[in-house]
Amino acid sequence: MSQLGNDLRADFVEALEEITTLMSTAYEQLGPVPQDHALAQTGLRDGGEIVLDYVDHNEAGVAFEHLLYMVDEPPLVVSEECLEVLARIAKTLGVPFTR
Known part of the structure; x- marks a missing residue:
């Protein structure tokens, strides 16, 4: 896995x-x-x-969608630090993210 892939996976794990x-x-x-x-x-x-599982199968975009689903559906109130990690993932993936 590339350094970018390792960093991205670490961000997913952190969130x-x-x-x-x-x-x-x-x-x-x-x-x-x-x-x-x-x-x-x-x-x-x-x-x-x-x-x-999605991240490990090179489906980071789908993984991010599922991660946001996990936050939005209950809904959960996440910390500013977690929001920063989510924003970092979105930036890495090149997808919009607003909260």
Whole structure:
């Protein structure tokens, strides 16, 4: 993997540390998830694995879309530091990012 690829993966891992922690907390606080709840959507509980699988298969754009889905759907409130990492990923990928 190139240095850029390593740096990009490191950014995904950094963002996922916070996002998966927030996601786990949301599930713990909710208890059993009602079917009509935002957290009942596919790809949230195991979203970190999904994101890294996309990254590891050179699908960073799809990984970033899934990462944003994980933030937007519940919705999660992420820190400024995490937003900076997300912006850095977007810049590396050449995609717009506004929050």
